[in-house]
Amino acid sequence: MSNNDHSNHPHHNQDHSHHHIVSTKTALTVAGSLFFLTVLTVVVSRVDLGVWNFPVAMLVATVKALLVMMFFMDLIHDAPENSVIFGAGFLFLVIFFILTASDLFFRGNVYVKAGTPLVATSGRSSLKNPWISTPELVSHGKELFSQNCVTCHGPEGLGNGVAAAGYNPPPRNFHSQTGWINGRKPSNIFKTLKEGIPGSGMASFGTLPIDDRWALAAYVVSLNSERPASDTQEDVAKIGYDLKTGLAAGGARQEEKTIPIEFAIERMAVAEPAPAHGALGANERGFTSVGGQLYQARCAQCHGEHGEGGVRVRSLGGMPKAYITTAPLLANRESLKSADAFNHVVENGLTGREMPGSADLSGGELSELYTHVKWLAGQLH
Amino acid sequence: MSSTHESAYPVHHVGHHFNNASDEFEAAKQGMWVFLVTEILMFGGLFVAYGIFRGMYPEMYVEAHHALQMKMGALNTIVLITSSLTMALAVSATQRGKKQRAIGMMAATIFLACCFLVVKYFEYSHKFHEGLLPGAFYSNTEITNPKAPLFFSLYFMMTGLHGIHVLIGIGLISWMILRSLRNEFSENFYTPVELVGFYWHFVDIVWIYLFPLLYLVS
Numbered sequence: 001m002s003n004n005d006h007s008n009h010p011h012h013n014q015d016h017s018h019h020h021i022v023s024t025k026t027a028l029t030v031a032g033s034l035f036f037l038t039v040l041t042v043v044v045s046r047v048d049l050g051v052w053n054f055p056v057a058m059l060v061a062t063v064k065a066l067l068v069m070m071f072f073m074d075l076i077h078d079a080p081e082n083s084v085i086f087g088a089g090f091l092f093l094v095i096f097f098i099l100t101a102s103d104l105f106f107r108g109n110v111y112v113k114a115g116t117p118l119v120a121t122s123g124r125s126s127l128k129n130p131w132i133s134t135p136e137l138v139s140h141g142k143e144l145f146s147q148n149c150v151t152c153h154g155p156e157g158l159g160n161g162v163a164a165a166g167y168n169p170p171p172r173n174f175h176s177q178t179g180w181i182n183g184r185k186p187s188n189i190f191k192t193l194k195e196g197i198p199g200s201g202m203a204s205f206g207t208l209p210i211d212d213r214w215a216l217a218a219y220v221v222s223l224n225s226e227r228p229a230s231d232t233q234e235d236v237a238k239i240g241y242d243l244k245t246g247l248a249a250g251g252a253r254q255e256e257k258t259i260p261i262e263f264a265i266e267r268m269a270v271a272e273p274a275p276a277h278g279a280l281g282a283n284e285r286g287f288t289s290v291g292g293q294l295y296q297a298r299c300a301q302c303h304g305e306h307g308e309g310g311v312r313v314r315s316l317g318g319m320p321k322a323y324i325t326t327a328p329l330l331a332n333r334e335s336l337k338s339a340d341a342f343n344h345v346v347e348n349g350l351t352g353r354e355m356p357g358s359a360d361l362s363g364g365e366l367s368e369l370y371t372h373v374k375w376l377a378g379q380l381h
Numbered sequence: 382m383s384s385t386h387e388s389a390y391p392v393h394h395v396g397h398h399f400n401n402a403s404d405e406f407e408a409a410k411q412g413m414w415v416f417l418v419t420e421i422l423m424f425g426g427l428f429v430a431y432g433i434f435r436g437m438y439p440e441m442y443v444e445a446h447h448a449l450q451m452k453m454g455a456l457n458t459i460v461l462i463t464s465s466l467t468m469a470l471a472v473s474a475t476q477r478g479k480k481q482r483a484i485g486m487m488a489a490t491i492f493l494a495c496c497f498l499v500v501k502y503f504e505y506s507h508k509f510h511e512g513l514l515p516g517a518f519y520s521n522t523e524i525t526n527p528k529a530p531l532f533f534s535l536y537f538m539m540t541g542l543h544g545i546h547v548l549i550g551i552g553l554i555s556w557m558i559l560r561s562l563r564n565e566f567s568e569n570f571y572t573p574v575e576l577v578g579f580y581w582h583f584v585d586i587v588w589i590y591l592f593p594l595l596y597l598v599s
Contacts, residue, residue, distance in 0.1 A: 031466035045597035057593040089418035093425040
């Protein structure tokens with residue numbers, strides 16, 4: 001706006017005669033509604049609506065925001081394209097959120113693709129009525145249990161495995177009769193193995209072959225002194241098991257899922273703890289020294305046989321597909337720089353991480369373990 | 382809007398690149414809407430971060446939000462809504478050519494904005510005192526959840542960015558009072574006041590969402 005030549009600007013007055021002016025009455029009514037909605041949202045937040053508290057609070061906030069936009073900013077009398085422009089801002093925000101959330105919450109599914117399964121699962125049970133326990137099933141289940149479950153649930157299934165201290169809620173004690181989230185029948189346990197329990201440390205074991213899961217269910221049931229009621233056909237149908245074809249819940253499609261090759265190798269390594277450690281080469285020290293044996297008994301389940309880490313120790317709440325994994329025991333870790341630092345971590349664990357403390361080790365054992373872990377760290381490069 | 386133009390009612394001159402005053406007004410307004418979209422997206426990054434972390438650590442949010450003073454948040458919501466009301470009335474008064482009333486309403490808006498900041502000051506000093514600070518500065522020991530510093534990082538980033546907007550808003554409204562005193566606005570020209578009004582209502586909308594997200598977690 002220059003002031004030097006007014007004659008070039010013939011339009012000294014603007015014509016705003018078409019412009020709508022918000023009346024005082026409208027403004028006061030809108031403000032009154034906003035006050036009311038503010039009080040309402042505070043009151044509603046004090047009432048327990050379960051999962052609905054959050055959507056209701058957001059709905060009230062959105063109604064308030066719309067009132068401000070429509071009347072204070074007078075969008076209802078503005079050119080429609082301005083509503084489109086402003087609305088697009090919110091639309092992009094929603095897209096931003098959905099894309100980010102879908103990446104985070106479903107990242108694990110990127111690796112799950114149809115194809116030749118790395119873990120052989122036919123999706124079809126080879127047994128006639130796999131929910132009915134047999135001695136063979138129980139003994140096979142026991143073997144699987146020792147490979148997959150003891151870290152958390154303990155060797156006797158008392159929920160006191162070495163990693164148990166890191167979990168809240170704690171791992172299930174299979175000898176208890178109460179508090180089973182999905183129930184205690186074989187079909188219930190099969191469901192838990194398939195889906196995991198969101199919000200707890202129980203991950204999905206859906207990659208285990210279907211009959212292995214029935215075997216585990218049979219073994220877990222056998223641990224309890226009080227047997228649950230037998231599964232009826234309805235119970236089995238409820239978890240999506242097709243009685244005619246023996247196809248498991250979700251159909252064969254679910255079972256064709258594959259897992260990342262690193263994870264498959266890791267699974268097999270856990271399943272066969274024989275000293276066949278390829279890349280690093282068999283080294284006697286790892287299994288014969290006092291420190292090495294302690295390490296294998298206490299640490300290897302989570303830190304890996306060679307301290308390489310990468311073991312999934314916790315599934316993140318509400319997102320069974322995302323995991324916290326252990327890091328390699330590299331020599332530059334603070335806890336490996338001195339025996340005192342090491343002993344402190346081993347004895348007390350790490351609060352808020354998944355590292356439980358082991359206060360029962362003697363000074364000599366700690367020293368042996370420290371030597372061994374230092375040696376392992378030296379091997380990792 | 383020159384200071385050398387000394388008539389009692391300085392006249393706004395339409396830019397030479399516009400056909401008429403109406404086009405100029407509509408273009409300015411549309412530009413403001415586009416600017417507000419960029420504002421949505423700037424706050425949007427923080428809102429998305431808030432949502433993602435809430436999905437990951439729902440219990441932590443519930444525990445950490447108890448450290449916020451809900452009554453102060455509610456009070457500030459009422460204060461900010463009232464300021465939106467006075468700003469809307471200031472815009473209407475300007476559009477009707479009622480200069481005194483417009484200036485009074487804008488002064489009231491600034492007063493309420495200052496009240497908001499005073500309440501915020503008390504809230505912030507309470508947090509500082511309790512060691513409820515973002516990330517590495519966090520030193521509170523009463524909240525047990527180890528992820529709690531994250532909540533306070535988000536709290537300070539979101540309310541801080543909003544607070545900066547309140548400060549800018551105070552500056553803009555003061556400028557509008559000044560221009561109004563210089564008789565720059567009339568029922569024929571009030572574009573700047575209306576656009577500052579939009580800005581102020583946007584600041585209100587952001588707070589309308591921040592209040593339930595930060596203070597009413599359940």
